[in-house]
Amino acid sequence: MTKSVIQPDTYPQHFRPPIGVISPKTTRQRLIFTTIGVILMVTVMSLFNKALEYGGLTWNMFSQLPMSFLLRAPVAFILQFxxxxxxxxxxxxxxxxENPIEYYAIRVGFTVMVMCPTMSFWSNIIYAGFTKDFVFIWLTKMVLNWGFAFGVQIFLLGPLSRLIFRKIVGNP
Known part of the structure; x- marks a missing residue:
């Protein structure tokens, strides 16, 4: 009995999204799509967390963004990819x-379900370190970040990253 071989650059049938969902099909496309998504999401989430820390957005936060991005983006990319x-x-x-919107919402939900706790944990390590209140700070950040991450991914960054992806790759 022979096993069917799945090409490394294709998704198995049960991973394929319904018709109408823009989704990368090859490893190269996955790299591009993941890079776009990570750049957008890490940037926005870094600003959001700085705004929580300082009580709102300020121009000064944008000067802190490159360092925050460099500390978070590699971890986010590895986790995501x-x-x-x-x-x-x-x-x-x-x-x-079969509804593309339902599929997308479910997929984003599962993505945020994993990324939010892990990235909140990582951010807590790099900014606060291990203190006696580590778990409480992490849980608080995770709860605040989860709702924002889900909403911004569904309504803003997901569509924007797909638009950028289509401009770079075409319609896969």
Missing amino acids: FIVQKFAGIRTSRYQV
């Missing part, structure tokens, strides 16, 4: 939906 995309794809495939 190697772990979260596969996890979200597997979990989303368990829901038999």
Whole structure:
């Protein structure tokens, strides 16, 4: 009995999104799509967390953004590309939906479910260190970040990253 071989640059049938969902099909496209998403999301989430810390947005925060980005983006990229995309794809495939909007919302939900706690944990380590209140600070940041991350990904950054992706790659 022979096993079917899945080409490395294609998604298995059960990972494929419904018709109408813009999704990368090759490893190169995944790299491009992940890079776009990480750049946008890490930038916005860094600004959001700075705004929480300082009680609102200020111009000074934009000068702190490059360092914050450099500390978070590599971790976010590795998590997203190697772990979260596969996890979200597997979990989303368990829901038999044909509506692209439902599929997208479920996929984003699973992505944020993993990325938010891990990136909040990482940010807490690099900015606050391990203190006696570490868990409480992490849980608070995670709760605040989750709602914002889900909303901004669904309504702003997800559509924007797909638009940029289509401009670079075309319609895969």
